[in-house]
Amino acid sequence: MESFTEKERGILSQFCTNTDRDCFALINLPEAVKGALFSRYSRSSKSLRRVLLDEFILNPEAGFAEIVGEMKNRGESQLVATKKAEEFYDRVLVGYGDDSVAELGGAHLAAENISIVLTKIMQDARIGISPLEKSTRYVYFDQKVDGRYRYLQEERIMQSKYADEYIRACDLLFDTYAQLIPQMAKIEEEKFPREAEVSERAYASTIRAKVCDILRGILPASTLTNAGFFGNGRAFEYLLTKMHASPLSEPRAIAKEAQGELSKVIPSFVKRADSKYGKEMQEYIARTRDMSRDIALCHPSLTQAWEDGYHVSLVESDANAEDKIIAAILFSHLHADLEQVKALVARMPREERERLLNAYIGERKNRRQKPGRAFEAADYTFCVTGNFGMYRDLHRHRMLTQERQLLTTKHGFDMPPELKEAGFDKQVMEAVQNADVLYTRMAESMPHEAQYAVPLGCRMRWYIKMNLRECYHFCELRSMRQGHIDYRRVAQDMHTLLAKTHPSLVSGMKFVDYGTYELERLEAEKKIDKKLEQLKQKK
The missing domain is CATH 3.30.1360.170 (Gyrase A; domain 2)
Structure with a gap:
């Protein structure tokens, strides 16, 4: 076990959870500095705390005091610190592989008011990213903002001849969903009255979840929701690259926004997503997808859903x-x-x-x-x-x-059996069939955008x-x-x-x-x- 002087322990205690044990965690450091530190650590005979002291904290060229000093502040100062940390990261990592190093720093990203379609595209990233999403099983989606239900008015759809029909179809689905919430809640409460040993909180939450489960299938895939993601830099870079290459406008727009925000916290880790190399990767993804699709469409007997x-x-x-x-x-x-x-x-x-x-x-x-x-x-x-x-x-x-x-x-x-039993199946099918008519009209010329009209x-x-x-x-x-x-x-x-x-x-x-x-x-x-x-x- 390496020993440190009293002065060194005082310095290290600001950035390490302990100074006298072999296992410890890092604190109060920018993500880029953590990534650079671990990279140097992998090619040094020194302990991590010694590398942190000698090559980062006590190295005048590192500008460490300035970076961490800014980190203690809020707002613009913290953004300045991140920028300085990025410059430091780039200097330190000459000769290191960017891909593996980018897994050593991470960020939390919130993406709000995105469609359910987009949440699936973002959650396709399996490794290195952990997602959470506002749940249709526990939250009602009947709220209106400025008199409108919360669903995506997708750019290309709204510029097409289907715009008005799309609004009517989505509104009808949401109207049906919203109207049935109180009616189904009453039916479920009458069917399953609260037992004495069940708290009011538990009962209310259970009935709400039951109603959500019954009705969520009415919501269209365009429904706006919120999602959160924690991931490492490498995973975010690849996610952004794929989103930039999407055939849909929404993922491309959110990729641009997300890259801008992630660049404020882990800039060195995500900058390649839309760089020269990132654009080449985007073109590769789009080209191989489109060429494969064209070959698949040569088999028309299997291209029609039934x-x-x-x-x-x-x-x-x-x-x-x-x-x-x-x-x-x-x-x-x-x-x-x-x-x-x-x-x-x-x-x-x-x-x-x-x-x-x-x-x-x-x-x-x-x-x-x-x-x-x-x-x-x-x-x-x-x-x-x-x-x-x-x-x-x-x-x-x-x-x-x-x-x-x-x-x-x-x-x-x-069709959930509870809706059939309650006699609401015809009302629901009217809204679903209306969406089906719209989908049929859109699918041939706008197959990707037509997905937004599909009920869950x-x-x-x-x-x-x-x-x-x-x-x-x-x-x-x-x-x-x-x-x-x-x-x-x-x-x-x-x-x-x-x-x-x-x-x-x-x-x-x-x-x-x-x-x-x-x-x-x-x-x-x-x-x-x-x-x-x-x-x-x-x-």
């Missing part, structure tokens, strides 16, 4: 999944080549295979206790036809590959490819009782298909919930009440 009900199919699975996983389990405990291990597995008796799998899965006490990395050796590909609202919930998973088709109204609409309850297609370890996580998490009934069904159906295909490998997946629940959020809200009570008792 009415199709919900279903999940297992398209691909590893025929030798068990052999792969058993070999992966054994490999880390042996000192043999993988080919030798696979040969051992090929002649291993059934009883020994089962004993090894059972030992590796172990006695799982909850869904968070997942089998180890060996279960990543087998892959499965599912194709799902389900509504867009369902897709939005499942899209957030990171450790897998998902690819969707363009939104359409032509696969049909999932309309079905779409996407595929999901994931390994068995992720299947455990996906199926058990998304089948939990507080989940939306639509995506719970997907998780349950995937589990059924997996169990039929590889029963020995899926035998440990015992936290998939097949139960049926009327008020899905009630138990979760009761738990929140208990936590709130515990917090009160701590005061």
